[in-house]
Amino acid sequence: MYETAHEAARAYDAAARRLGHPRSQMNFHDVWTHEHAEDLAPPPRLVTDVDKRHHKMLQRRLYHAVEDERLMAEWKMRFPEDVQAMRAFYVKRKAVRKASRVARRIDKAERRAFILAQEAGPKTISDNDDRWLDLFSSMPMSDTTVSAGSDSSD
Incomplete structure (x- = not known):
């Protein structure tokens, strides 16, 4: 909604320019660029x-x-030296994150192998295998240890 027909025609021209219509379809032929059409168009009314x-x-x-x-x-x-330092920081950070992802994948593969070995049976893992530590490190201490003072109440 515009106050005058002239404003409406200018707004139409700006929209047509934005959509890539040729100049022959415009109401006013005195506009040569998109920016000029936008400048001449009235601002939209805020209702x-x-x-x-x-x-x-x-x-x-x-x-x-x-x-x-x-x-x-x-x-x-x-401050071009700050830009270079920032770029170096992000390159280093990317390398550290990549190394971390690789380490997590390796750890996950080792844990999966351990679980599959457990499912296959205890004969596949020796008693002094480091993977046993992973199994017991996730258990609470109260389940794995016996208190020394529990027998003294007799």
Whole structure:
């Protein structure tokens, strides 16, 4: 909804430009670029107070995003050594995470092999195999130890 037919026609031209329509389909032939069509089109009408608040919030977010981008570009130009240090940090962090994932996969495979060996029978694992420690380390201490003072009450 626009106040005048001229505003509506300008808004139509801006939308048609956005959709890639040729200039021959426009109402006004004095517009050569998409940006010029957007500049000449009237801003959309905000109907309710909720629409106005939402629009204002979006404008603030856009302003902050643009300002952040500008400041980051300036920081990169003024402090290239910080950018290199940051890149090196993330390369190292990626390598550490990859190594951690590989270690978890190996650990998982070893635990699976242990479980499969248990299902196959006790003869497949020797008594002094380190994998027994994994089995008992997950049990609470009260189940695996006997208190020394429990027999003294007799």
